[in-house]
Amino acid sequence: MNILVFIKQVADPEARILIKSDNKSLEIENKFNLNFFDEFAVEEAIRLKGKIKETKITVCTYGGKKAIEALRTAIAMGADQAYLIDNTDLDTEDPLITAKILAGFAKKEGFDLILCGRQAIDDENGNIGVMVAEFLKIPHVSAITKLDVVDEKKMLVENDIEGGRETKEVMLPALFTTQKGINEPRVPLITGVMKAMKANIPVIDPTTLGLAKEVIDKNASKIRIISYETPKGRPPVRVIEGETPEEKVKKLIQLLREEAKVL
Amino acid sequence: MDFTLTEQQEFFKKVIGDTVDRMVVPKAQEIDEKDEFPWELWREFTALGYLGLRYPEEIGGMNADKIMCMTFYEEIARGSVGFAQSVIMNILMGTYFLYRFGSDSIKERCLYPAMRGEKIATMCFTEDQSGSDLGATRTTAVKDGNGWRINGTKMWITNGPICDFCTVLATTDPSKGLKGLNFFLVEKGTPGFSSGQVLNKLGCRGTVTGELVFDNVWIPDENFLGDELGKGVMYVGDILDEVRLMTGAMALGIAKGAYNEALEFAKKRVAFGKPIGNYQLIREKFADMDTLMNAARLMIYYGAWMVEEGMDSRLIAAEAKMFATEVCLKVVDEGTRIYGANAFAYEYTPQRYFRDARFLLYGGGTHEVLKDFIGRNIIGKL
Numbered sequence: 001m002n003i004l005v006f007i008k009q010v011a012d013p014e015a016r017i018l019i020k021s022d023n024k025s026l027e028i029e030n031k032f033n034l035n036f037f038d039e040f041a042v043e044e045a046i047r048l049k050g051k052i053k054e055t056k057i058t059v060c061t062y063g064g065k066k067a068i069e070a071l072r073t074a075i076a077m078g079a080d081q082a083y084l085i086d087n088t089d090l091d092t093e094d095p096l097i098t099a100k101i102l103a104g105f106a107k108k109e110g111f112d113l114i115l116c117g118r119q120a121i122d123d124e125n126g127n128i129g130v131m132v133a134e135f136l137k138i139p140h141v142s143a144i145t146k147l148d149v150v151d152e153k154k155m156l157v158e159n160d161i162e163g164g165r166e167t168k169e170v171m172l173p174a175l176f177t178t179q180k181g182i183n184e185p186r187v188p189l190i191t192g193v194m195k196a197m198k199a200n201i202p203v204i205d206p207t208t209l210g211l212a213k214e215v216i217d218k219n220a221s222k223i224r225i226i227s228y229e230t231p232k233g234r235p236p237v238r239v240i241e242g243e244t245p246e247e248k249v250k251k252l253i254q255l256l257r258e259e260a261k262v263l
Numbered sequence: 264m265d266f267t268l269t270e271q272q273e274f275f276k277k278v279i280g281d282t283v284d285r286m287v288v289p290k291a292q293e294i295d296e297k298d299e300f301p302w303e304l305w306r307e308f309t310a311l312g313y314l315g316l317r318y319p320e321e322i323g324g325m326n327a328d329k330i331m332c333m334t335f336y337e338e339i340a341r342g343s344v345g346f347a348q349s350v351i352m353n354i355l356m357g358t359y360f361l362y363r364f365g366s367d368s369i370k371e372r373c374l375y376p377a378m379r380g381e382k383i384a385t386m387c388f389t390e391d392q393s394g395s396d397l398g399a400t401r402t403t404a405v406k407d408g409n410g411w412r413i414n415g416t417k418m419w420i421t422n423g424p425i426c427d428f429c430t431v432l433a434t435t436d437p438s439k440g441l442k443g444l445n446f447f448l449v450e451k452g453t454p455g456f457s458s459g460q461v462l463n464k465l466g467c468r469g470t471v472t473g474e475l476v477f478d479n480v481w482i483p484d485e486n487f488l489g490d491e492l493g494k495g496v497m498y499v500g501d502i503l504d505e506v507r508l509m510t511g512a513m514a515l516g517i518a519k520g521a522y523n524e525a526l527e528f529a530k531k532r533v534a535f536g537k538p539i540g541n542y543q544l545i546r547e548k549f550a551d552m553d554t555l556m557n558a559a560r561l562m563i564y565y566g567a568w569m570v571e572e573g574m575d576s577r578l579i580a581a582e583a584k585m586f587a588t589e590v591c592l593k594v595v596d597e598g599t600r601i602y603g604a605n606a607f608a609y610e611y612t613p614q615r616y617f618r619d620a621r622f623l624l625y626g627g628g629t630h631e632v633l634k635d636f637i638g639r640n641i642i643g644k645l
Contacts, residue, residue: 033281072274187285190312190325193278197271236533 037117309380340516
């Protein structure tokens with residue numbers, strides 16, 4: 001079985017991020033990680049490899065040269081090979097273009113199953129997986145929390161719905177996006193780290209993926225970033241004083257009613 | 264001149280940093296408070312394979328270069344120096360002589376299991392009356408049939424009370440001073456070999472440090488670790504620079520841990536209506552700390568590069584150990600000042616870094632001894 005895993009390298013949640021003076025771009029401290037939700041996708045692919053014979057896991061990202069580090073992390077965890085689709089000098093803001101490029105790669109590479117995180121924790125778009133599935137004309141299920149193999153042509157997936165859980169049987173090829181709770185991503189063994197350090201990661205020019213030039217052209221984006229703003233500072237925490245817990249709760253309820261007006 | 268880490272070195276640094284954040288950092292405070300060897304963490308962490316860091320791939324190691332080793336030592340000490348000491352003992356000093364001189368049988372019995380974390384290793388130099396002054400070693404090894412008989416007591420032995428084997432420095436001829444010193448392997452269960460007092464330490468808690476007693480311990484000739492008698496001190500010289508640089512890297516790790524937490528605190532702690540990081544006197548502290556840590560890291564990497572290249576690194580290794588440790592002492596102190604009174608409470612972390620840093624003053628050579636060594640080498644014989 002050929003499993004493709006699409007990943008993204010994102011800024012570490014603790015990285016220092018500044019808005020540049022043009023208000024349209026960001027300066028991000030050099031601290032990057034494999035996207036939180038994509039780690040679940042990589043882990044799930046590795047677990048499937050343990051269940052299905054002759055499974056090959058290919059990891060791919062559309063990103064800059066720095067993103068090779070995230071690809072190596074996936075190899076260290078247990079992926080077999082990785083590709084970087086180099087986005088240098090190309091559009092990176094329009095998810096539609098990213099999805100077309102990744103779908104182009106998937107067509108060229110071939111696949112039985114595609115996994116990716118439900119969303120990237122930087123832009124929070126959460127639409128790449130869905131769009132890739134659409135471009136490839138394959139079924140998809142978003143934010144799965146469980147994946148079981150029925151046979152090599154069929155999978156059983158679960159996802160949370162309002163007030164409960166839904167189980168679906170899905171014919172392959174298909175695309176699933178992974179949600180927290182599906183597994184616990186592993187810490188790489190040193191043998192994996194060594195393999196990752198030595199791995200040759202081919203860099204693909206997106207213009208070789210058979211997409212029309214106007215699709216990936218620098219000006220192809222239908223989305224423009226107008227500005228970035230920092231979130232408003234939170235008001236200071238108020239400590240509710242009182243002699244007894246009962247008194248404190250009374251005061252809290254009073255404040256929630258009269259000041260916060262939420263009761 | 265190129266100061267950049269290779270892509271592989273960067274990747275390794277990132278992976279080990281993430282691993283430490285995930286596995287070690289959350290347990291650091293508990294390790295310190297309990298002051299017990301963290302067996303569960305030991306099993307989980309060593310299962311990843313890092314104990315073979317320095318050794319060739321053919322025997323299950325990673326064959327990491329010296330820069331990567333330094334990044335590893337720094338990162339794991341950033342997580343918990345109590346845990347780091349035990350890990351690094353198995354990686355470096357505790358197994359060095361076995362790898363270099365051990366027979367196939369010794370390697371099978373001790374080295375390879377130690378690389379997998381199944382056995383705990385240690386190295387015994389220090390005695391109650393001798394540390395840096397190796398010539399004052401009083402533990403003796405006397406030829407006895409097809410082996411050696413060892414008598415003496417070692418003190419301040421990292422992993423000592425829980426070790427499965429140890430490399431012991433002993434004199435085979437006290438009249439020869441340094442030229443009478445040699446190394447021997449003693450394994451747990453050998454009659455006469457026992458552990459004595461376990462030290463209750465100010466810092467580096469979680470590492471079990473203590474006394475090892477050799478009471479008429481007989482070991483076979485195979486356990487003599489060397490090419491020929493009298494070269495023990497020379498062999499020490501072959502690894503000493505790496506050990507000193509490692510100590511400096513650990514100091515840097517403690518400093519970085521303290522610095523990171525102080526930085527978080529300075530961003531969040533509000534005084535007089537704004538985060539304290541807005542005040543110039545706090546900013547100055549970060550400017551100084553960052554400058555010092557960068558300088559220390561450059562010295563350590565430079566020394567590691569020299570060791571890797573086979574150059575004479577004696578002075579830079581001693582200087583880097585000394586400088587990085589002094590930087591560490593400065594940074595952990597500033598960390599407590601930034602935290603204010605909270606730093607004085609056991610439930611917060613700055614006091615742990617403050618206590619841990621002290622040990623590195625002594626391990627790897629006291630600064631009084633190192634300064635004399637450096638000065639003597641610079642001035643020469645007059």
